[in-house]
């Protein structure tokens with residue numbers, strides 16, 4: 035089973051993707067996590083990415099598409115995968131379609147976790163205190179939410195049209211939301 039998790043920053047994609055990963059023994063692929071490790075390693079790619087990430091901007095499409103292309107071709111993805119935080123633009127979605135076709139793969143479900151804006155800001159500010167992520171400051175948070183509205187939201191329509199979209203209410207306990215996701219991806 036191959037799944038995409040859509041949803042704004044702070045919607046709970048990562049938390050829920052980890053639960054699905056364990057439950058179904060399929061790998062979670064988070065572009066945010068991959069980028070954060072390249073930043074930590076201090077590679078040229080990491081240095082370039084950090085500038086975008088700290089501002090709350092998107093890392094250029096060709097960079098993340100390259101990362102995903104290499105990751106999806108790995109053996110462990112044959113058993114199924116969860117894309118967490120990719121695609122985030124329509125060009126990324128088109129590139130993903132191409133990559134999947136090249137690997138004779140397809141997406142089964144696009145799980146769209148809905149959370150109201152004011153709740154997202156509260157959650158991200160709280161996460162800033164707990165995890166100290168350098169992009170969880172008010173300015174970057176606002177920027178990421180604007181970018182979500184402008185660049186990522188059109189994907190909801192894209193995946194709705196091909197019948198893959200599964201809408202989930204992202205308000206509630208982690209277990210409640212996991213239960214709702216379990217119902218739609220069976």
Ligand code: AMP
Nearest residue numbers: 065066086087091092093098119120122
């Ligand atoms: P996340 O952990 O998914 O919230 O991602 C953290 C940051 O990494 C984002 O704010 C972007 O700067 C960058 N990033 C993650 N995924 C993507 C993507 N698919 N396209 C562009 N930038 C991304």
